[in-house]
Amino acid sequence: MTFQKFISIKENEALSCGKEDSAVILLLEHITGFETNELYLKMNDEINNDLIDEFNKIFEKYLKNNEPIQYLIGFSCFYGRDFIVNENVLIPRFETEELVENILYRYDDYFKGKVIDVCDLATGSGNIAITLAKEEPNMRVVATDISKEALEVAKQNNKRFDANVKFFEGDMLSPLGDMKFDIFVSNPPYIPDDEEVDSLVKDNEPNIALFGGNDGMKFYRIILSGVKKHLKKRAIIAFEHGYDKKNEMEKLIKEFFPKASYECIKDLEGKDRMTFIYVGDF
Ligand code: GLN
Numbered sequence: 001m002t003f004q005k006f007i008s009i010k011e012n013e014a015l016s017c018g019k020e021d022s023a024v025i026l027l028l029e030h031i032t033g034f035e036t037n038e039l040y041l042k043m044n045d046e047i048n049n050d051l052i053d054e055f056n057k058i059f060e061k062y063l064k065n066n067e068p069i070q071y072l073i074g075f076s077c078f079y080g081r082d083f084i085v086n087e088n089v090l091i092p093r094f095e096t097e098e099l100v101e102n103i104l105y106r107y108d109d110y111f112k113g114k115v116i117d118v119c120d121l122a123t124g125s126g127n128i129a130i131t132l133a134k135e136e137p138n139m140r141v142v143a144t145d146i147s148k149e150a151l152e153v154a155k156q157n158n159k160r161f162d163a164n165v166k167f168f169e170g171d172m173l174s175p176l177g178d179m180k181f182d183i184f185v186s187n188p189p190y191i192p193d194d195e196e197v198d199s200l201v202k203d204n205e206p207n208i209a210l211f212g213g214n215d216g217m218k219f220y221r222i223i224l225s226g227v228k229k230h231l232k233k234r235a236i237i238a239f240e241h242g243y244d245k246k247n248e249m250e251k252l253i254k255e256f257f258p259k260a261s262y263e264c265i266k267d268l269e270g271k272d273r274m275t276f277i278y279v280g281d282f
Helices: 003-016 022-032 036-041 049-064 069-073 094-110 127-135 148-160 218-226 246-256
Strands: 075-078 081-084 116-121 139-145 166-169 181-186 231-240 261-266 272-279
Touching (some): 003 022, 003 049, 022 069, 049 069, 081 127, 081 148, 094 127, 094 272, 181 218, 218 231
Parallel strands (some): 116 139
Antiparallel strands (some): 231 272, 261 272
16 A cells, blocks of 8 residues: 555554544555655655554554544654653644744844844643744743743753753743843633633643633733743743733733733734833834
């Protein structure tokens, strides 16, 4: 059987079980070690039986259990790197790659060539912090998370990618002492507590990484109310947030940083997904 035929059979199997067909390619890439483009070049090659067996072992679990494919594989791709993930960390999302990309652009616009200090709050698997440190060696990156278990995963990823992010255990800003930063970034838990969430997400991903209080704004409030003393003279605060939170973000900014300029940025789906706040002289 060719790869192509095998993939199409398995995708149909997934769909008929009410599962995501995209899991097939993710799993096959993981097992073969091929990148997406390599896999496409192999489409007409024969797939060997050992590979099929190995694939099926994980795939059956995926079809039977209500578990994300990324946890079954143990990895999730973020900005071109395979991050270790398990049930103690949020599975990185595509939108968050855009947050990272936008920060890298702003670095070029406002700090180019300068060594700067960056802090990622609620780092989870360390995906944001580590990606920034790898993509922009002029960023000295620190990250915090309240979960010891999550930090263990983040530290493994830090080693895996030979990054030099420093991790601190504690809620949001609380472990930062008198440290000051040029850029703060956070993709904090932002789903309102009573929002209906798909059981694949809710029953698998750590709920402390998902839910952000009654209105989903709890952690932005906590961060904005305490961040001032950790900001250098000219600093950027970059948030990912719910697509319907543009106005509420604006209100919070007016409350805590009335003089700052800010911009809301849309994600690739055209949703209001990020807000960047510029404090000081920009
Ligand atoms: N920083 C991680 C991410 O963006 C985890 C965020 C979280 O736990 N809410 O994927």
